[in-house]
Amino acid sequence: MSSGEPAAVSIPIHDHHGKAPATSSAVPAAAAAAAPAAAPAVAPRKVGIPFFRRGDHHRGSRCLAFLDFILRIAAFGPALAAAISTGTSDETLSVFTEFYQFRARFDDFPAFLFFLVANAIVAGYLVLSLPFSAVLVIRPQTIGLRLLLLVCDMIMAAMLTAAASAAAAIVDLAHNGNLRANWVAICMQFHGFCQRTSGSVVASFLTVVILMFLVILAACSIRKR
C-alpha cells in the first residue's frame, strides 16, 4: 500500500457479503465512515428495531397478532358473564302447595349444566392462551404456535356452539312450549330465571362469533407469513 498515510490503511478488505470495500485513506473520512459503519452493524439485529416502525419486516403479521390478542380479551368477557349468570340462576316462586315448592335452577336442566361447564372452560382457555398470543406479537414468525392456536380455537368454538345451541333449544322451549308434545312454557311463571338464561345464551353466541373470527384471522396470518 502507499506509504503516505500510515494510520489509515488498517481497514481490512473482505469481500464476503458483496459490500463495497472500505478504503478510507483520510482520517475525517474514516471518522465519517465509522458512524455509517455502526448503523449497518446494528440494523441486522432485529431486537434493536422497535415494533411497527417502517423498518419492521413483520409489520403486517404483528398487526394481525395484536388484533388476535385484543379479540381474545374481548371474547373472555361474554364467556365469563354467561357462565356466572347461568350459575347464579335460581328462582323460587312465591306460591307453594302443601307438598311442593316451585323452584327452578340451572341444574334441573342438563343442557344448562353443559352450557355452564362449556362457558367456564372456554373462559379459562381464553385466559390461558393470552400469553401464547402475546408471544406471537413479539415473534410473528412462529408458525407452529399459530397453527396450534388455530386448532384449539376451532375446537373451543365448536364446543361452545354446541353448548350455546343446546341451551338455546331449551330456552326456546321454555318461552314457547310445545303443543304437540304437551310441554308447557315455564317462562310464564319463572320470569327471572328465563331472562337470565336467555341473556347468557346471547352472550355465549357473541363469544362464538369472536372465536370464529379468531380462527379466520389465524388462517389469514398463516397464509401471510
Place this chain on the structure above:
Amino acid sequence: MTKDGSVMEHGEISSKAPLVAPVAAGVNRAVAVVDTFLRFIAIIGTIGSAIAMGTTNETLPFFTQFIQFEAKYSDLPSFTFFVAANAVVCTYLVLSIPLSIVHILRPRARYSRLFLVFFDTAMLALLTAGASAAAAIVYLAHKGNVRANWFSICQQFDSFCERISGSLIGSFAAMVLLVVLITLSAFALARRH
C-alpha cells in the same frame, strides 16, 4: 452466488433447493386428496341425517274423538332447524368438491385454501348448532324433565324416537370431519412452498 458466498460451478446441482419443492408439493397434494375423500364422507353423513330426520312420521294406533296422536319432525322447531342446517351443509360440501379437486391439481394455491377454510368454519358452526339443538330436544324426549313437568314422549312414540336419535349420528360424524378438514387446510397453508 449462493447465500454463503461460495461460488458454484455452472453445471453443479445445488443439493438443497430443487428437492424441497417437489416434496412440499407432494405433501400438499396428499393433503388435498385426503381433503376430497373426507368431504365425500361428510356429504354422506349430512344427507343421511337430513333424510332420516325429514322422513319421520309416526301415528299412534289409538285416538280419541278429537285428536289423533301424531309425531313429525316439523312439530318441533329444533328438528326443522336440524334438517335445514344439514341440507345447507350438504349443499355447501357438494359445491366445494370441485375446489378441493383443484387443490389436488394445483397444490400451491393459497387464496382458494383460505376461502375454503373460511366457509368450512362457518359451516362447522351451523352444523354444530343444528346438531346440538336437536340433541338437546332428543335428550328431553328420552328423559323428560321432572321440574318443568315435561313428559318424555319416547314412551309413546317408539319408532319416532329411534329415528331422531339415530339421525344425530351422521350429523355429529360430519362435524368431526369438518374439524379435521379445517385442520388439514390450515396445515397445508402453513407449509413452506
